[in-house]
Amino acid sequence: MASNPVFAGSLHFFNLGDLLQLIGANGATGVLYIRSVYAKEPGLVYIVKGNPINALCDSRSGLDALLSLFGWVDGEFEFVDEAVTASKVITKNRMEIVLDGFRMLDDGKIPKLGPVSRQAAGPNGKAERVVIRGPLIDYMDVVDEEEFENGKEIMIEKAHGSWIWVIMEGMVDIFKETQEGKVKIITLADGSFLGSIQSFSLDGNIRGSTAIAVGKVHLGVLDSRRLAAEFSSFPQEFKNFFFSMDRRLREISGRALDYYLKKNIRKSFGSDEKPVIMQGETDAGLYAIAEGEAFVVRKTDFGDILLARLKKGDIFGSIPFINLGHEPHYASILPVTKIVETIPIDPESLQKQYDRLSTTFRNFLVNLSTCVSATTSVACEFFKNAIQGK
Numbered sequence: 241m242a243s244n245p246v247f248a249g250s251l252h253f254f255n256l257g258d259l260l261q262l263i264g265a266n267g268a269t270g271v272l273y274i275r276s277v278y279a280k281e282p283g284l285v286y287i288v289k290g291n292p293i294n295a296l297c298d299s300r301s302g303l304d305a306l307l308s309l310f311g312w313v314d315g316e317f318e319f320v321d322e323a324v325t326a327s328k329v330i331t332k333n334r335m336e337i338v339l340d341g342f343r344m345l346d347d348g349k350i351p352k353l354g355p356v357s358r359q360a361a362g363p364n365g366k367a368e369r370v371v372i373r374g375p376l377i378d379y380m381d382v383v384d385e386e387e388f389e390n391g392k393e394i395m396i397e398k399a400h401g402s403w404i405w406v407i408m409e410g411m412v413d414i415f416k417e418t419q420e421g422k423v424k425i426i427t428l429a430d431g432s433f434l435g436s437i438q439s440f441s442l443d444g445n446i447r448g449s450t451a452i453a454v455g456k457v458h459l460g461v462l463d464s465r466r467l468a469a470e471f472s473s474f475p476q477e478f479k480n481f482f483f484s485m486d487r488r489l490r491e492i493s494g495r496a497l498d499y500y501l502k503k504n505i506r507k508s509f510g511s512d513e514k515p516v517i518m519q520g521e522t523d524a525g526l527y528a529i530a531e532g533e534a535f536v537v538r539k540t541d542f543g544d545i546l547l548a549r550l551k552k553g554d555i556f557g558s559i560p561f562i563n564l565g566h567e568p569h570y571a572s573i574l575p576v577t578k579i580v581e582t583i584p585i586d587p588e589s590l591q592k593q594y595d596r597l598s599t600t601f602r603n604f605l606v607n608l609s610t611c612v613s614a615t616t617s618v619a620c621e622f623f624k625n626a627i628q629g630k
Contacts, residue, residue, distance in 0.1 A: 246268070246270065246319050246320060247318075248316065248317060248318040248319070249316070249317060250315075250316055250317075251312065251313065251314060251315045251316065251317060252314070254317065255313070256274070256309055256310050256312070256338075257338040257341060257342060258373065259317060259319070260285075260292065260334050260337065260338055261334070261338065261372070261373040261610070262373060263287055263319060264287075264292075264606075264610075265290065265374055265375035265376070265431065265603070265607070265610070266290065266375050266376060267289050267290040267606075268287065268289075268290060268319070268321065269287060269288050269289055269290075269321070269323075269324060270287060270319055270320050270321040270322050270324065271284055271285070271287070271319070271320050271322055271324065272284070272285040272317060272318075272319050273317065273318045273319075273320065274309055274315060274316075275315055275316050275317075276312050276314060276315035276316075276353055277314075277315070278312075278314070278315075278353045279298070279312070279315075279353060281298070283295070283296065283297040283308075283309045283312060284296045284297075285306060285309065286324045286326040287324070288324050288328070290334070290606075291330075291334055291563060292306055292330050292334060292337065293324070293326060293327075293328040293329065293330050294326040294327060294328065294329050294330060295330070297309050301329070302329040302330055303329070303330050303332060303337070306337060306341075307337070307340065307341050307344060307350060308350060308351075310341035310342065310344070310345050310350050311345060311350040311351050311352045312353045313352055313353065314353070315353075331569045332565070332569070332570070333563045333564065333565030333570070333613045334563070334613075335372070335565065335613035335614045335617070336565045336570075336613050336614075336616070336617050338370065339370055339614060339617040340617070342370050343621075370427070370614075371411055371427045371428065371429040372426055372427065372428050372432055372610055372614050373429045373430055373431055374406070374407070374428075374429075374430065374431025374432040374433065374603060374606070374607040375431050375602075375603040375607065376431060376603075377406055377408060377430075377460065377603075378598070378599040378600050378603065379460070380600075381462050381463045381466065381467065382406065382408075382460035382461065382462060382463075383461055383462070383463045384460070385408070385459065385460055385461065386405070386458075386459045386461060387456060387457065387458050387459070388453040388456070388457045388459065389453060389456060390453055390454065390456065391452060391453065392453045393450060393451070394412060394434060394451040394453060394457070395434060395435075395447045395450060395451040396450050397415070397416065397417045397447055397448065397449050397450045398417075398446055398447060399446070399447050400445065400446055400447070401435065401439075401445060401447050402439045402445055402464065403435060403464055404434065404435030404436075404439055404461075404462045404464070404604075405433065405434040405435060405459040405460060405461055405462065406431065406432070406433055406459070406460045406462060406600075407428060407429060407430055407431065407432050407433075407434065407457065407459060407460075408430065408458045408459060408460045409430060409457070409458040410429070410430075410453065410454065410455055410456055410457030410458055411427055411428065411429045411453075411454040412427065412428045412429075412432075412434065412451050412452065412453060412454060413427050413451070413452050414426050414427070414449050414450070414451055415449060415450040415451075416449055416450075416493060416494075416496070416497040417450060418497065418501065420501075422450060423497055423500050423501075425449070425493055425496055425497075425615055425618055426614050426615060426618060427454065428451075428611075431603070431607070432607050432611075433603075433604055433607050434459070435462075436486055437482045437483065437486045437604070437608075438483070438486060439464070439468075440467070440468050440471045440472075441483065448489075448490045448493065449493065462600065467600065467601070470598055470601065471601075474593065475593065477528075477585065477589075477593075478590070478593045480528065480553055480555065481555050481590065482605070483553070484528075484550075484553065484554045484555040485555075485564075485605070485608050485609070485612070486608065487551075487554065488536075488548050488550075488554070488564070488566075488612055489608060489611055489612050489615065491547070491549060492547050492548050492612060492615045492616055492619055493615055495545075495546060495547060495548065495619050496615055496618050496619035496622055499545075499619055499622035499623040499625075499626050500622045500626075502626045504546075505626055505627070506543075506544070506546060509535060509537050509544050509546070509574055513574070513578065513580075514575075515573060515574050515575075516534055516556075516573040516574070516580060516582070517556070517557065517568050517572055518568075518572050519539050519567070519568070519569070519570065519571055519572040520568070520569065521567075521568040522568070524557050524558050524568035525557050525558065525584060525585075525587075526555070526556075526557035526558055526559065526560075526584070526586075526587045526590070527555070527556055527557050527582040527583060527584055527585060528553065528555050528582065528585055529550055529551065529552050529553065529554050529555075529556070529580065529581070529582055529583075530552065530582060530583050531552060531579065531580070531581040532552075532575065532576070532579050532580035532581060533549060533550060533551050533552075533575075533576040533577050533580070534549075534550045534556070534573050534574060534575055534576055534580050535547075535548070535549055535550070535573070535574045535575075535576055536550060536566050536567060536571050536572075536573060537572050537573075537574050538570055538571045538572075538616075539572065540620065540624075542623070542624050542627050543623070543627055545619065545620055545623050547571060547616060547619065548566075549576065550573070555585065556573050557573075557585075558587065559587075559590070560587045560588075560590065560591045560594075561590075561591055561594045562605060562606065562608075562609035563609065563613070564609050564612045564613060564616075565612065565613035565616050565617075566616065
């Protein structure tokens with residue numbers, strides 16, 4: 241193993257998905273070494289600012305190597321804080337990599353290396369639930385603590401609520417309500433936030449989902465006065481950025497529910513209007529919509545998937561400090577209206593605002609982007625099932 245690791249341990253306690261989320265949420269740079277007694281050489285994952293950029297495993301490299309490492313269900317890991325010189329060949333969002341890795345492992349598309357462990361299979365022979373973990377908690381903003389027993393509702397969709405929690409310990413299932421009952425979208429765990437940035441808007445906040453405790457859950461109540469004061473000090477452009485990211489999560493959650501119910505499914509988005517950003521573009525800028533509306537659409541082998549509808553004030557393009565798993569690498573921006581007027585945003589200015597954030601607000605944005613990415617994967621899976629008649 242490499243010397244002087246930042247942290248190390250056993251894959252029995254932290255699987256690769258947990259490690260990528262933990263390292264990613266804290267924006268660390270370095271090399272993750274994974275060793276198994278069933279492999280001659282360790283697997284390596286190169287990470288820059290929390291994002292995996294390359295990997296090596298046997299004769300594989302890049303995304304193929306990283307996904308294959310999800311099959312290493314028994315072994316040890318070390319994360320070393322060191323300069324990374326590997327070329328960037330992986331652009332996929334880390335949360336989508338985690339979800340794809342566990343799904344492929346569950347489907348038998350990734351071979352397992354080592355004996356089956358509790359991380360590899362649940363009680364029904366299926367992979368255990370994939371949970372969304374947040375960054376390390378800043379306890380300075382926790383002013384109270386609450387506990388919820390298994391099955392208790394923490395938030396109820398469409399109810400009013402102006403407070404935000406951080407999950408200190410435990411897991412919480414997030415549901416959307418339908419006439420046929422609740423539909424689970426994702427599961428949140430330690431470091432994730434419950435509540436919306438809309439809490440700081442003049443209109444207050446209507447909960448966008450229902451949250452239910454899985455086992456005993458320990459929550460920290462955040463200091464709403466201090467956070468509201470900090471939020472009010474942001475430039476309007478940065479406030480708009482927060483609200484736009486929050487609306488995008490609500491949009492993609494609604495689309496996921498539609499596809500689960502087999503509603504509003506379109507297989508293509510043909511248009512005479514030129515795309516504002518084409519999926520796969522590498523030099524896309526950053527913009528806000530001044531007039532008009534646009535779709536966020538992902539092209540896949542089983543059809544074009546509508547992820548979100550952007551309106552006036554929404555921001556899109558290459559965000560320098562978070563990766564939503566949408567445009568430009570994994571989605572296009574297509575005009576809905578004949579005219580879509582945009583205002584360019586200086587990414588360096590936005591980055592400087594991000595760098596000035598308190599730890600809690602920075603963690604909130606990181607967790608928000610992770611939830612957008614994870615919910616996108618769920619929506620794509622629901623869409624695929626609907627198309628295939630499952």
